[in-house]
Amino acid sequence: MHNASADFFDIATLLKTHESERYDLHTRYLNDMMVRALRTIGFDVAFQRGTGQYHYDKAGARYLDLLSGWGVFAVGRNHPTVRAALQCVIEADLPNLVQMDVTTLAGLLAERLLHFVPYLDKVFFANSGTEAVEAAIKFARGVTGRQNILYCSNAFHGLTYGALSLNGDATFREGFGGFLPGCQEVRFNDLEALERALASREIAAFFVEPIQGKGVNVADDDYLKGVRALCSKYGTLFVADEIQTGLGRTGRFLATEHWNVEPDMVLLAKALSGGHVPIGAVLMRKKIFEATFNRMDRMAVHGSTFAKNDLAMAAGLATLEIIKSERLIENAARQGQRLFDFFGRFAERYELVKTVRGKGLMIGLEFGPPHSFKLKTAWTLLESVRAGLFCQLIIIPLFKDHKIVAQVAANASHTIKLLPPLNISDADCTWIEQAFDSVVADAHRVPGAIWSLGRTLAENVRRSSKSAG
Incomplete structure (x- = not known):
């Protein structure tokens, strides 16, 4: 039987005509705090499409997903x-x-x-x-x-x-x-x-x-x-x-x-x-x-x-x-070991890196207080505003400059968590390695762009705290 409602109800048209309202609709009817957080850290890029381990924003830029919907997309998006x-x-x-x-x-x-x-x-x-x-x-x-x-x-x-x-x-x-x-x-x-x-x-x-x-x-x-x-x-x-x-x-x-x-x-x-x-x-x-x-x-x-x-x-x-x-379990073991070995060398090269832990493609990269004077001073000032804020100095440039979506492992945590789809490739691992190497190296330069970002974030936290008070 022909369904007359199909003649006028079209999800594709709804999406197209209301896409510009995405964040306004959520602010008005859903979680305003979520929208504020996305805009604060620059994650409000309006993703349009997801395929496998990749997201695409409204400009067509490709991002590597190391969050996978908190582990939901083990086989990738839209398989x-x-x-x-x-x-x-x-x-x-x-x-x-x-x-x-x-x-x-x-x-x-x-x-x-x-x-x-x-x-x-x-x-x-x-x-x-x-x-x-x-x-x-x-x-x-x-x-x-x-x-x-x-x-x-x-x-x-x-x-x-x-x-x-x-x-x-x-x-x-x-x-x-x-x-x-x-x-x-x-x-x-x-x-x-x-x-x-x-x-x-x-x-x-x-x-x-x-x-x-x-x-x-x-x-x-x-x-x-x-x-x-x-x-x-x-x-x-x-x-x-x-x-x-x-x-x-x-x-x-x-x-x-x-x-x-x-x-x-x-x-x-x-x-x-x-x-x-x-x-x-x-x-x-x-x-x-x-x-x-x-x-x-x-x-x-x-x-x-x-x-x-x-x-x-x-x-x-x-x-x-x-x-x-697709032998995804085997791929998780192989690619996970590659990344674990790579991050394992970070602690020898970078004083802000404390340890790496995990198994397969569930990896935590933990940061900690540095020893050198300039870095220690910058770290202490930032962490005095909010514990765990340092990790945002890694997450934000990973996203903005290297098109990688990642997360902090927990509230007030100093650990960044990698939880990608299990089908990531050798090229994806190279992408991850180069991006993290670049951003973590930049974090060791004081003064520098990353620590300027830190001052901006700290000020946002202070304003938010005063407003909530």
Whole structure:
């Protein structure tokens, strides 16, 4: 049947006619602070197109994406295989979300995920990473009969209330208490603190990121094996949050594979979407799943209206196929090692560089106080205005002068985080190396253009603080 609405409703025309209003619309109806921040740091270039690992602005300039939507675009933007899969679903007129039925695509995606994680048995699908965390909390309480949940300092597991209760960064929690009762924080990489907490035998689950997204903090060599042993000893579930680290990001399908450990639950999201349709997944042992869905009258005791929708399932299946056929895990390992080796030499050459850490294509370059007098004075003045402000002196010229999109690893952090699509090429790595070398070298010249930028940023921060006051 002909749809008359298609004759006058045209998204392409809407985009074209209202593009000039992009930032004004967001200022008026959405997040004004986001627009102010973009304009302050010069990121308001109005990106028009994304292909693979590249963005293109309204002038047609090409940018290299080292942010990948916080890890969503592991296979790059607008991958033709994902688009074809979604188009196929739309054209098939499938009876999507019948609810009183099950879908073939969900069964296939669950089967293929568990092929990569063969020690787990069941999959629960959700709509996002934070929904996966919320589900895992419920599953853990349901199977253990315990209420308390353990998480790490500096952890990030999402921003809904259960997930926020497991957030180790006060920035995200401020003003939003109280939180889920029974949630307790322990230091990351501290097995003694973990055992003291677990010894109460009241902890249902310990949630941990193998590599923390906020700061790119990597588990010590013996930490996750110790976590596995202690959780088994005290009857606590080991939940690995691989929402950012999973699906090849670190050069293995799961980051936990680097330490040869098997969690009781694995949380996935972000990259599984293919960059188009949100999805989250909880992979778990059979006994955990069946403790919740244990009778027919409890078949829907937990769920989400749009979970297992055919578009999300198709996007997940296409993403797994791309990761396999294009050998993106292997590419992440190879290109990540190249960049890690390159940045590893920075600390020897540049006194502002403290260390590099990470695995695969999840890399953190940390800066720290310099030793020479002029640099130390400039650093101290800048950091006295706002901790972590120095990293903007690297991020902004990377963007403006070298067309690289990057991010600071956390609030008040001195670490710049690289999280590019997993399909970056040798030429892209050369682009990254030359750009960072140029900008970091410039940062060691006092006085210089970068430190003039620092004075401007500091003044903006002061004005903003006075206005907020």
